[in-house]
Amino acid sequence: MGNPTLRQVAIPYPVDEIGSPAFQTLIQDMQDTLHAYGGIGLAAPQMGVSYQVIVIEIGNTSTRYGELDQVSFSVFVNPTVSVADETTAGYWEGCLSLPGFMGYVDRPQHIQVNCLDEKGNTLSVEYEGFLSTVFQHEFDHLMGKLYIDRMKDLTQFSFDEEYQKFHADSS
Secondary structure (H helix, E strand, C coil): CCCHHHHCCCECCCHHHCCCHHHHHHHHHHHHHHHHHCCCEEEHHHHCCCECEEEEEECCCEECCEECCCEEEEEEEEEEEEEEEEEEEEEEECCCCCCCEEEEEEEEEEEEEEEECCCCCEEEEEEECHHHHHHHHHHHHHCCCCHHHHCCCHHHEEEHHHHHHHHHHHC
């Protein structure tokens, strides 16, 4: 937090460079960073790279968010998001760009994502529930937003330790 790249709208990744050595290096760096810091999602701006690229992977069913279904490593290039259902739900969110903190955020729980995959193929998927929240959290990074910008009640912003002590069982 504080790096100007996190507050800029990222530019679309050049389609003709998908699959290039530079692209493959970016994706590998993102995956390595995700694993090194125990994250489940990461956007290129969090790496200081202002491109519209997101990776998501939930390989361990036990996370700080509780028990989650596994999601294989996935790459999303130049995504667009539309809300399929306005129904919202809130989750405590953490972020590799705000280490040591958690905050409660309400988001739509059914979205449609259109993008390119890591090979440049068109991809259209729908996400519901927590995975919808994960994707929107990462998508916000492409729009220069952090989860704290979406919080309605800053009394629900907490250090990780206090989240675990006072809020984890209620989320």
